[in-house]
Amino acid sequence: MTAYLVRRVLQAFAVVVLVTLIAFGLIRLAPGGAVAAVLGSGGTHQIFLAQYLSWVGRVLHGNLGFSTRLNQSVGSLLAASLPQTLVLTGSSTLIALVVAIPVGLLQAVRRNSAVDHVLRGLTLVFYGMPPFVLGLVLVLFLAVDPPHLFGAEGPQAPGFVGVITDVRDLTLPVLTLTLISIAIFARYMRSSAMDALAQEYVEAARARGAGQRRVVTAHVLRNSLVPVVTLVGLSFPQIVGGALVVESVFNIRGMGWQIWQAAQNHDFVVTLGFTLVIAVAAAVGSLLADVGYAVLDPRVRHGQA
Amino acid sequence: MTADQAAPDHAHLPALPDAAPARGSRGRHAGPAVGPPGPAAQRAALAGRARRALAACRAYPLATAGGVLVVAIVVFCFLGPLVYHADLTRVLFRQANLPPGAGHPLGTDGDGSDELGRLMVGGQTSLELSAAAGILAAVVGSLWGAVAGYFGGVADAVMMRLVDAAIAIPAIVLLLVLVSIYRPSTGILVAVIAGTSWLSTARLVRAEALTLRLREYVQAARVMGASGARIILRHIAPNAVGTIVVNVTFQIANAILVLATLSWLGLGVAYPSVDWGDMIGSATQTISDGYWWQILAPGAAIIVVIAGFAMLGDGLRDAFAAAGRDATPSGATGRIGPASDLGAR
Numbered sequence: 035m036t037a038y039l040v041r042r043v044l045q046a047f048a049v050v051v052l053v054t055l056i057a058f059g060l061i062r063l064a065p066g067g068a069v070a071a072v073l074g075s076g077g078t079h080q081i082f083l084a085q086y087l088s089w090v091g092r093v094l095h096g097n098l099g100f101s102t103r104l105n106q107s108v109g110s111l112l113a114a115s116l117p118q119t120l121v122l123t124g125s126s127t128l129i130a131l132v133v134a135i136p137v138g139l140l141q142a143v144r145r146n147s148a149v150d151h152v153l154r155g156l157t158l159v160f161y162g163m164p165p166f167v168l169g170l171v172l173v174l175f176l177a178v179d180p181p182h183l184f185g186a187e188g189p190q191a192p193g194f195v196g197v198i199t200d201v202r203d204l205t206l207p208v209l210t211l212t213l214i215s216i217a218i219f220a221r222y223m224r225s226s227a228m229d230a231l232a233q234e235y236v237e238a239a240r241a242r243g244a245g246q247r248r249v250v251t252a253h254v255l256r257n258s259l260v261p262v263v264t265l266v267g268l269s270f271p272q273i274v275g276g277a278l279v280v281e282s283v284f285n286i287r288g289m290g291w292q293i294w295q296a297a298q299n300h301d302f303v304v305t306l307g308f309t310l311v312i313a314v315a316a317a318v319g320s321l322l323a324d325v326g327y328a329v330l331d332p333r334v335r336h337g338q339a
Numbered sequence: 340m341t342a343d344q345a346a347p348d349h350a351h352l353p354a355l356p357d358a359a360p361a362r363g364s365r366g367r368h369a370g371p372a373v374g375p376p377g378p379a380a381q382r383a384a385l386a387g388r389a390r391r392a393l394a395a396c397r398a399y400p401l402a403t404a405g406g407v408l409v410v411a412i413v414v415f416c417f418l419g420p421l422v423y424h425a426d427l428t429r430v431l432f433r434q435a436n437l438p439p440g441a442g443h444p445l446g447t448d449g450d451g452s453d454e455l456g457r458l459m460v461g462g463q464t465s466l467e468l469s470a471a472a473g474i475l476a477a478v479v480g481s482l483w484g485a486v487a488g489y490f491g492g493v494a495d496a497v498m499m500r501l502v503d504a505a506i507a508i509p510a511i512v513l514l515l516v517l518v519s520i521y522r523p524s525t526g527i528l529v530a531v532i533a534g535t536s537w538l539s540t541a542r543l544v545r546a547e548a549l550t551l552r553l554r555e556y557v558q559a560a561r562v563m564g565a566s567g568a569r570i571i572l573r574h575i576a577p578n579a580v581g582t583i584v585v586n587v588t589f590q591i592a593n594a595i596l597v598l599a600t601l602s603w604l605g606l607g608v609a610y611p612s613v614d615w616g617d618m619i620g621s622a623t624q625t626i627s628d629g630y631w632w633q634i635l636a637p638g639a640a641i642i643v644v645i646a647g648f649a650m651l652g653d654g655l656r657d658a659f660a661a662a663g664r665d666a667t668p669s670g671a672t673g674r675i676g677p678a679s680d681l682g683a684r
Contacts, residue, residue, distance in 0.1 A: 045500060052504035064520045154401075154653075162645030164596050166603050167619060167638035170626060178629050186627070221649075225656060232660065264542075278511050279600055283623075290511075294604065297515040305516055309508055316507035 038328055046321040053313035054093075058086050061302050072099055072303050089306075098307035103299060108307035111292060117194040119288035123277045126208050127266070130215030135262065137216070138223020142231060142258070143250060153220070160217035169210040169283035176206060188286035207284045211277055222265050227258035260330050267323020395658070402654020405588075408647030412640065416462030425456025436625070439632050446632040449621055454636050457618060462640060464614040468529055469598050473591030475533035480540025480590075481583045485571050487541070488548025499545065502538050510535040511600065518606045525608060532597050540586045547579040554578075581659030588652035592645045599641050615641050 061072065062082065073085060080088070092099070098108035137157075141150045160168070177186035185203030189196065197204065230236065231254055239249050278290025285291075289308055296304035396403040431451030439446040445454035487498040505513075513535050517523075523531060548571075551557060557574050565573075576583070601607045602616025603623070615637040622633035 045496070045503075048500050049503045049507060052500060053507050056504060057508065060516060060520075064516075158646045158649055158653075159642060161649055162592070162642040164599050164603070164616075164638075164641055166600065166623075167634070167641060170619070170623060170634050171638065173626060174629065174631050174634065178627055179631075221653075225653075228660065264546075278509075278515075279603075282604070293512055294515060297512075297519040300519070305512075309512055309516075312509060312512065313504075313507040316509075317503070320503055320507065 039325065042321060042324055046317045049317045049320070050314055053317070054090065054310060055086065057306055057309045057313070058089060061306050064300070064302060072306060093310065098310070099303040101296075101301055101303050103301045104304070108304055111304065112289070112308065112311060114192060115287055115289045115292050117192075117197050118189070118286050119277060119281070119290065121194065121197045121204070122188070122207055122211065122280065122286065122288060126211035126215055126277075129208075129212045130219055131266070133212075134216045134219030135223050135259075138220040139227050139250065139255060139258070141220070141224040142227030142254070143246075145228065145231075154224075157217040157220050157224075160213050161221060163214060163217075165210055165214055165277075165279040166283050168213060169206065169280055172206045172210060173283070186284075188281070188284035190285075190287075203284075207277075207280050207286060210280050210283070219262065219265065223258065223262055226261040227254050230254045230257040233257070256330060260327060263323050263326040263330060267320050267326070399654045399658050401650050402658060405647045405650025405652070405654055408643055409651060412462065412644050412647065413466060416459050416466060419459040420456070423455060423459070425453035427452050427456050427460060436628070436630050436633075438630075445636045446630075448618065448633055449625060454618075454632060457613065458615070458636055458640055461613045461615050461618055461637065464608055464612055465595060465598060465616070465641075466644070468525065468532075468608070468614075469594035470591055472529045472532040472536070472594040472598070474587060475529065476537040476594070477540050477583065477587040477590040479533065480537035481544045481576070481579075481586070483537070484541035484544030484546075485548050485575050485579065488545035489552050489571050489575050490567060491549075491552070495545075499542075502541050505535075506538045506542075510597070514597070514601060515604070515606065518601060522609075525612075528598075528601075528608065532594050532601075536590060536593055536597065540583075540590060543582055543586060544579055547582050548575050551575050551578050581656065585652045585656045585659070588648045588655065592648035592652070595641060595645055595648075 059082075062085070073088060096109070098112065100107045101111065104111065137153060141153050144150050172184075173186045176184050184205050185200075186206075187203060188207045189200035189203045191197065191200055233253075235257075236249055236253050239253050244252070277288065278294055280286070281288045281291040282294055289312070293305060293308050295301070296308070429451075434443075434447050434451035435449055437443055437447040437451075439454075443453050443455070445458065447453055448457065483498060483502070487495045487502075514531060517531050518528070521527065552575065557570060560570050560574055598607060598614065599616035599619070602614050603620040605620060607616055608614055618637040619634055622630060622637075626634075
């Protein structure tokens with residue numbers, strides 16, 4: 035297990051280095067003096083590697099850059115926009131998992147029953163619903179038509195406390211993300227549990243006389259959680275940087291909204307800095323997912339994975 | 340389309356023994372011959388095929404329903420304009436933002452264009468680009484994943500680290516940066532969408548390949564001296580075909596979502612082309628006026644298509660799972676047997 039962990043951490047490190055190369059490479063390809071904006075005018079005559087290393091050096095000293103367009107350092111912009119995104123995505127992901135795992139399991143166990151069909155239809159509709167459509171529909175019917183039932187805009191107050199306490203404005207954006215995440219997770223959970231149910235160990239357990247409850251909790255749940263863990267690990271980039279769409283529907287100044295603004299205004303310092311932060315978070319998330327994978331599935335940690 | 344996809348091969352149909360086509364062709368009226376006139380045997384085979392497809396539709400109603408939805412939307416978008424004529428070229432402010440009613444079944448948008456007409460024309464753009472991007476993504480991802488999963492070791496590490504790195508950057512961020520820098524043409528837009536979405540397919544297929552490579556028949560093939568390419572194409576890919584086919588449908592659904600999102604943000608196809616995302620984008624500007632039809636109509640279209648592809652994918656997945664479960668080494672017994680995936684698959 036230790037050897038697996040060490041190897042996996044090294045891999046995560048390699049991923050972060052690769053991401054910085056990809057991101058910096060993209061910025062360098064961009065026209066309009068992007069590199070000068072990031073490194074200052076002195077940097078433009080250097081070769082790629084020197085530019086890259088000098089940027090990495092600054093980042094390692096905690097300097098993500100300074101946006102002349104916003105007259106603000108990227109670090110302080112990050113500090114201002116992180117709470118919004120964390121609250122929004124963190125709460126919706128947690129609620130979604132708590133709802134989706136039992137729902138998917140129930141669907142798999144009661145496959146093709148009336149319950150399964152209804153839940154399947156519901157998850158399909160929400161799976162197919164783009165976040166902006168769902169968000170706008172919620173706004174139309176919960177904030178515009180019966181006016182002021184909920185806020186049509188997300189929380190505008192700064193800081194964690196300001197965001198969390200503004201329940202009226204937070205409801206619709208969190209609801210939007212939660213409903214869609216439930217649909218995604220539940221569909222995965224259902225198919226994954228169905229796979230597990232068809233395996234021989236389930237049959238073997240039944241042959242040994244294990245009851246339905248034991249089969250489902252000890253064999254199916256554990257084995258079908260593996261893909262779901264992967265899925266959650268995969269959704270880390272969206273968790274940290276994303277919800278961009280929901281943030282733009284509800285005018286929440288989170289990380290996604292800032293990246294969108296930066297991309298539109300060619301404010302490459304912000305784009306690069308935020309991309310880096312999200313990538314590191316995603317690498318950590320993927321690492322955690324793989325560790326979870328190894329905990330859940332001994333074949334992974336003992337095999338030559 | 341549905342029928343063919345639900346029954347790509349009679350071997351996958353658990354309920355029908357192999358003798359079905361022969362028996363069917365003699366037993367009943369075979370229906371109009373669809374293919375070119377040929378020998379009787381050929382026509383009988385065709386009829387058998389059609390019958391099997393029909394049986395498959397009955398066995399997998401979900402896939403059938405999904406296929407019907409997809410076909411219905413395609414017909415609506417591509418053949419609808421031949422029946423329903425709408426003037427989409429002029430701006431008529433007298434008719435702007437009319438609610439659904441006589442003359443405009445779905446109302447009009449902010450330019451006074453008919454929503455129903457726009458929905459059809461916009462859908463053509465959405466469907467064409469998304470299908471192209473989705474298929475491209477699934478093919479690239481499957482090959483990448485199968486190669487990485489089968490060869491393992493250094494190749495796997497390098498290939499999957501690359502995937503990890505690319506996946507660590509949220510697709511939407513990558514898309515925004517790329518699209519805002521390059522203002523893409525249609526082709527580049529397709530490539531960019533596929534380029535950011537093949538990663539998940541690669542991971543799924545790689546995971547499948549990882550388990551498949553340990554199966555006895557793969558080991559046996561390797562011992563017999565089969566090359567890596569042969570094992571991947573003859574053993575890994577066919578056994579991962581369920582995952583791959585299902586993935587194509589989901590990739591198309593995803594591409595529709597991504598394209599709509601980009602267009603909604605104003606970064607999609609260049610004006611005067613529109614797609615469903617554009618339509619919702621312009622309606623968003625006036626959201627507080629409560630013009631619900633401008634959001635519900637294209638929104639519903641997007642949902643129906645994505646749900647249709649997802650149902651198709653789900654149903655196909657069930658069909659493949661059932662095929663794997665029911666196929667026993669001695670042939671189809673039609674019973675859920677223990678020879679699930681070690682023996683027959």
